[in-house]
Amino acid sequence: MIESFWSKFFRFYVPLIIFVIFLLFPFYWMFNTSLKPMKELYNLKLNPFYVHQPTLENMKTLLFDTIFLRWMYNTFFVAILSTAISLGASLLAAYAIQRLKFKTSGPTGLAIFFGYLIPPTILFIPLATIIFDLRLWDSLWSLVLTYPTFLIPFCTWLLMGYFKSIPKEMEECAMIDGASRLRVFWRIVIPLCLPGIFSAGIFAFTLSWNEFLYALAFISTTESKTVPIGLVTELVRGDVYHWGPLMTGALLASVPVALVYSFFVEHYVAGLTGALKE
Amino acid sequence: MARVILENVSKYFNEVIAVKDFSLEIEDKEFVVFVGPSGCGKTTTLRMIAGLEEITKGNIYIGDRLINRIPAKDRDIAMVFQNYALYPHMTVYQNLAFSLEMRKLSKKEIDERVKEAADLLEISELLHRKPKQLSGGQRQRVAVGRTIVRKPQVFLFDEPLSNLDAKLRVQMRGELKKLHERLSSTIIYVTHDQVEAMTMGDRIVVMKDGLIQQVGKPLDLYFHPINKFVAGFIGSPTMNFIETELIGSENRLFVQADGFRLRIPEERSRNLQNHVGKKITLGIRPQDLSKASAPVEGETIEALVEIIEPIGNEIYLDVKAGRDSLIASVDPKTRVIPHQKILLQANLENIHLFDPDDEKALL
């Protein structure tokens, strides 16, 4: 449809720019603060929107005076393991529900979907008692085992959508060609669903990287904390806020997800919208 | 190569009957076509033979092996799917080799067989392409190639030509037929296209609503359809059906329609005595109506031309005789114009009569 420049300007560019500024400003602020020296941070005379004397002092504090790298490692450890477990279990389950259509596949799929709707806020207290009984309290394994509770429903639902898109005949043909069902799964279905598996994996990784409540509830030792918990609990001591290192930490901890995400943004969007359409 | 025997095979999807009491013996090296409108159960039957659907009742044998409980992968059959089902992530070569790999053949033997099949189908230059880079006809060939490398006991084809354009379809029809002679193998072929069925099959199985209507050689079905459905399904344009009454007596019987009457040949009159004075359905193929020059009592039909459809080698005339609409296929040189009165000569030897209640043919 035809529209004039000014109409496009006011109906498209102006609102778009306002939205983009609103959505990006906090990230600019993170970056901006992380580069400021302490005295500039607390000087009300200076314009806070620029950095007058950029410094890496905050980075130094974060890396050498805290165990930030250890927290990063912990977060990685938990995210990779729980993603792997969830992806494996979800692949099998999604295939069984979507393609094998076994007797109770409908109710099973529905039950898994409802699992996704239960917020962690309801579960963390009983889970805490279970973790306690399993003697996993304060161990990263408590997170590796509990994160799949929200990762599996999500990944299963997402993968089911992908499996649905593969023509049934492809599998039937492979069976007639002499492949067992498991082999069909391995040789035909998995290769065809790699994009879907990728996006499920990315999703699972970012979701576990972002998790907060379980990590806050189940972990108390400084050495075992994940990045978000470590930053929020260890860099704030009483009333003393270390804003510089805090922002640097937030920035650095955002980098892995942002990186993963930027490489696979198309898959990510496809995954998100695919999961919504289901 | 092997015989395939189906004994009272039935398939229910919950309460819905898809196939009922299907019994058929398919000879070794025979080319059998299952034909019928969509939903008639032809594909379901094929899928039961393939092992893709469980058999609700009855038995299926391939060779002398009862295969009801044998999974698809162990049935030693090959199948071409309607959408070809080529594996998109594999090259043509890998597509052809897949089934041999599953059977754990040696690399060397796989290579030989793939090359052989590729040669036969003239797709040797395509072996390193992915399915996406192939045209419709090429995909079709790869799908066929994938079955022949197997040297299976039975080939199954599920509407393999329906995704091709008309010209290619005719060409592939001939090639598949040639292939059958070359491989001398048992083929079961499913289609909804009666022309495909007529031109390719050694024997045709016409199905409707899950039931076999008639089994026979192509021309037997054409000339001796067992009921109104088969009569209407085979042949193009469709046979004309007219509700009439059987009148007359002894050896001089007529079918009386609204606008005309036709004489029944003497030798057929004997079996029709019980129907005299009753309603009867007359069936006459468009090809059995030609232009006549002079009226003959009981042989010609006076009609009004409504629409003229020149096809090339023949002309279809939509005509009206009394209340009844008829289609006649006449000589292309015939000169007619719409709304013209015309005399049609009926070929009385080839008329068909059906009981209006059970639609069975009356002979």
Add this chain to the structure above:
Amino acid sequence: MQIQAEERGWLRLRNAFSTLMENRNFLGFLLVIPAEAILFIFLAYPFILGLWLGFTDTVIGRKGDFIGVGNYVSLLKDSTFWLVTYNTFLYTIVAVLFKAILGFVLAIILNRDFKAKGLVRAIILLPWIIPTALSAIVFWWLYDSTFSAISWSLIKMGLINHKIDFLGDPTNARISLIVANVWRGIPFFTIGLLAGLQTIDPTLYEAAAIDGAGSWKRFRRITLPLILPLLAVITTFSTIWTFGDFQLVWVITKGGPANATHLFGTLSFQRAIPGGHFGEGAAISNFILPILVLCVLISFKYLKRED
């Protein structure tokens, strides 16, 4: 001879097994076991256990006794609890409303072809991708009572003459949290709705334009009805998450000032983990359940209709 017999037996067993593996029901059942086992132990069981804990006086490290509805009775008498209920509803309703409206507006803005489409979509998702706890830290710093850049700018512009006490005043604190929540939630609505908008056949708009419908009419009569089921599903999801929110509040205000921003989630955490009262904490979080059930029913209804 005997060895042969044994071998034959082994072979038969293997054949039987491989036949079993071709059975859809058996294989299907087998393949869902890992997922179901994990979900049963760490999702279904704790879910039930949570219901039970709400009826006990369990404290950390000690098995509690059944005390009936004791926790619930004492909560209903507790004015803090009522304040928290009010907070949770206020927070959810206002935040979801703004997320839906702004997310929808942005989706409509983006639903056209322009050069940097991919880049803009990627940027817009960032608030959703970046760990909430980390972006919460930024908001916390932006809301600082002395060094807030927002206060600084507004004073420079001459709009206010003294600094805003973002987190010290109950109303300000609630608004501040809702803004942070809306900021984080917009992308989910936008990307989800954008996907829905793109499935609408553009010829519908052309046909409507030819029929004389203006842009508002086209939105009202074509876009809205077609997108409504998707909007309902997305809103349901967002409602559940917002109602059970925890991180933002915990990082930015910890429920203060004077419990003005405590939600069910943060209050139950406070009573259960630092406080050690698992039973009472569980009882509080169980108040999320009725809303959850309601949302599940609504989303189920819409999902079913889309089938």
